[in-house]
Amino acid sequence: MHWILLIIAGIFEIGFTFCLGKAKEATATLASYWYIGFLACISISMYLLLKATQVLPLGTAYAVWTGIGAVGTVLVGIFFFKEPADFWRLFFISTLIISIVGLKFVTH
Template sequence: MNWIYLIIAGLFEVGFAFCLGKAKEATNSNTYWWYGGFIVCLTISMTLLIKATQTLPLGTAYAVWTGIGAVGTVLVGILFFKDPVNLWRIVFILTLISSIVGLKFVSN
């Protein structure tokens, strides 16, 4: 169950990064809504990360959490913020994904 908490925490990390990007683009009072979304996503992400680390090794949990956030944020950047896509970015994203999966398999 704690692996599920950790994955959801990582997805909410992507959510707070997305909210930061949208807040940067927003105007007027919409900016505050995006910052509010950032705070909500951050709170949920950290709460679930804390819950997951109660039984998972801290180093593994943190690496997986940041890995999910990093991969997700790069993909969000490509899909929503027109970040560049090239062969090396894809290669390193795939390397990061394989490292995250590898950590899952070598952890108890």
């Protein structure tokens, strides 16, 4: 159950970085809505991370949370903000994914 909370927390981390990117592109009132989305996502993400770390080791939970956010943010950048998707960028994101999965398997 706590791993699921951690994964959802990571997804909300992706959400708050997405909102930041959209706010940067928006103007006036629309930007305010994206900032409200940012605050909502970061609050939910932190709350779920807090709940997950009550059972999971802090170092592992934090590494997985930031890893999910990092991988997701790079993918959001590629798909929504037209950032480059060259070989080396995808290669190193792949190694990060392998590390996240590895942490899951070695944590009791």
